[in-house]
Amino acid sequence: MFILANLFSALAVILHYVLTFYMWIIIARAILSWVSPDPYNPIVRFLYSVTEPVLLAIRRRLPVFFGGIDFSPLLVILAIIFLDNFLVPSLAQLAFRLGA
Numbered sequence: 001m002f003i004l005a006n007l008f009s010a011l012a013v014i015l016h017y018v019l020t021f022y023m024w025i026i027i028a029r030a031i032l033s034w035v036s037p038d039p040y041n042p043i044v045r046f047l048y049s050v051t052e053p054v055l056l057a058i059r060r061r062l063p064v065f066f067g068g069i070d071f072s073p074l075l076v077i078l079a080i081i082f083l084d085n086f087l088v089p090s091l092a093q094l095a096f097r098l099g100a
Contacts, residue, residue, distance in 0.1 A: 005099030012091035016084060023080045026051055030073040051076075 029051045037044045051073075058072040 001098050005095045008091050008095035008098065012088050012095060015091065016088045019080050019084045019088070022050075023077055026055075026073050026076050026080070029055075033070070 025047060029047045032044060032047060039045070054076055055070075055072045058075050059070070062072075062075070
């Protein structure tokens with residue numbers, strides 16, 4: 001059972017880092033929306049291609065435009081924080097109980 005416990009522990013750590021990295025990508029995308037970046041810049045294109053599917057799904061389901069302000073990045077960040085505080089500790093606790 002210790003192998004399964006180590007697997008869940010590693011998944012918890014990896015999930016934490018992936019969620020944190022994606023949150024920073026969303027923040028960078030939101031900051032870029034305040035300026036007029038070059039749309040042909042590879043970094044800008046990467047940020048838009050990675051974040052747009054998630055943000056578009058939020059925009060389709062919820063009316064998140066209030067006064068011309070897009071709140072979809074804020075909702076995605078809140079969802080990431082929820083997953084990081086709920087799912088990651090749950091996986092870590094499951095790993096601890098399997099290892100004990």
